[in-house]
Structures are given as C-alpha cells and as structure tokens.
Amino acid sequence: MQTANASRPGSARRLLLAFLFLTACSAPSVAGAEDHVVEIANMAFSPAEIDVKVGDTVTFVNRDLVPHTATASGGEWDSGSIGAGDEWSVTIDKAGETDYVCTFHPAMTGVVRSD
C-alpha cells in the first residue's frame, strides 16, 4: 500500500494549497483530495483512462476471479498481485501522464493523467 508522504516537510503546505485551490474551484472534497475508483472486471481496467489532480488517490478494485496488477510502465508505482475481491490504492504525487499495465495480462492497459 502506497500512501501520501504525509510526514515529509512541505506536504502540509502542499495540501493546504491544494485545499485552497480546490475550494476556490468549489470542489466538494473537504480534504481537497479525491479518491477515484478503477474497477478491474472482465479482464479490463474500467475506466481505462482517468484524469486526476495531484494528491488524489486511485483505488483499483479487482472484481475478477483471477489476480491482476496495476503497474506503472515507468516504475512509478506497482500494486503487486491484487487478488480476487481485493483492492489497492496509490496516491498520485506527480503531474503528468502515466501508462500502466497488468504484468500478468499484458493486453490489459490503462492511463492515469494528473495535473
């Protein structure tokens, strides 16, 4: 499980800035960070492409019978094996576009875009 770097100096300020920014945009989340869910079902990520803000969390929920992974192609993050019925979350801490794949099933791919 990868979590926000809450203990790192500066992250509190970043959170506050994110909060102020999102409040200004009238975002609903109190913490300023949203949790996005990507379902893994029928051998596919759904939605396969998502747009998030830096600081948001993406949770991968495996609804299939078999294990899968969500593995960033550039090595930024890697769930390892997510068993049937299990889930795994990652906090996106950088802006940009990250392609990811299931290392068990290379035909399963997705994209997380953050800004």
Added chain:
Amino acid sequence: MKNKSFWSAIAIASMLSASPAAFAADAGLNDLQIAHIAYTAGQIDIGYAEIALKKTHDKDVRAFADTMLRDHAKVNDAALALLKKLNVAPEDNATSQSLETAAAAKRAELSALKGAAFDKAYVANEVAYHQLVNTTLDQTLIPETKNAELKALLTSALGIFTEHERHAETLEAEVK
C-alpha cells in the same frame, strides 16, 4: 459469434494441428459432464505450464506460464467451490478422456524438446489449445449449460482464456 463455419473451421484446424481430440460437437452433454470437461481442460493447461517452467529460459515465456498456472488454478478452484456448494460431483466422460489422451501425447512431445525449439512448440500449442478450448466453450459448452451459476462461471472463464489466447499469439510472434 460471427460465422459458425469459420469457427468450426478453426476448431477442426486446431484439432488436426495440435490436439487430435474429439472435442465438442458432442450434443447432449449434461452440466456435470460440462464441468468435468472444463476442469480437465484447465488441468491440462496447468500441466503444460509446469513443463514450461522446468524448461524455458525465456523470461516472457516464463511469465506467461506463471499466469497460466495462476489463472487456471483460480478458475478450477472456483469450479470446485461451485460444485461443492451445489453438492454435486463432476462426471467423467468420453470428451474429457480424449482431451487427456491427446494432452498426454503433447506432454511427451514437449518434454523431448529444449531451448528455443521448446519455447516455440510450447507457445504454438498454447495458441492452438486456447483457440480450441475457447471455441468449444463459446459454441458448445456454454450454450448447453443449464445451471445459471455454472454458465456464469464458464462465461467469466471464457473472458479470461480469451486474454490468454491473445497473450499467446503476441508471444508466438516473439519466439519465432
């Protein structure tokens, strides 16, 4: 699916090239026989994967074999759990037996190979075997299944095995 004669042609071609089993076209199967055939088909692919894990030195072939072992074991576990819940036992039948006979011959053939020749033969067999199993699931086993839960499980399994077939095809282009 699209074109019945197209799929039959694939099934026949697969039977001739890879597994000379009289698989499918066996109308009048009951659910317990269908469950037995599906379970047997999974165990056969696990057997091929076990040979591959002993023999291959190619990391992509190894990763594929790991996935075959992992996924077919999970699907077969789910099948056993369903049969247990329904309090029934799978029923051996002529189709399961001919599948196993063909697989024994294929295991002997694969066991005699090594290196790149093994990788090529293993992956080619995985393409043909998944084509055969998937066509049979789609055209015969799933349509003939009466129990809704077994039908749903076989349908999920077909989705998984269809990805395996594509994975094997991608690998086949690499090991050539």
